[in-house]
Amino acid sequence: MTAGLHGKPPFATATNRGKVMAVNNGGPAFPVQSAAEWQAHGMTLRDYFAAKALPAYLSHVSDGGSAILSRCYAEAAKEAYEIADAMIKARDEQEKGDGTR
Secondary structure (H helix, E strand, O other): OOOOHHHOOOEEEEEEOOEEEEEEOOOEOOOEEOOOOEEOOOOEHHHHHHHHHHHHHHHHHOOOOHHHHHHOHHHHHHHHHHHHHHHHHHHHHHHHHHOOO
């Protein structure tokens, strides 16, 4: 697993139908290093990956009509985060396998 700030895993809590669960958010998307330590500002890597996945997902499910898109916003957001979670998992597995980063 990728270490977050100060060597801790980058987890956040989320709810799924009222259940609280840990979600690997990938840590900061754009960390800034000061003289003393890494600082996290803005979105997480999970948010960044989801934002990148969302347009591709919407173009896949869209037939060009806004009526279809307006009905699937919640589904599209959920799918984008599932894609982001898969990207973070693949990234962690690759780092374990080749020892990079």
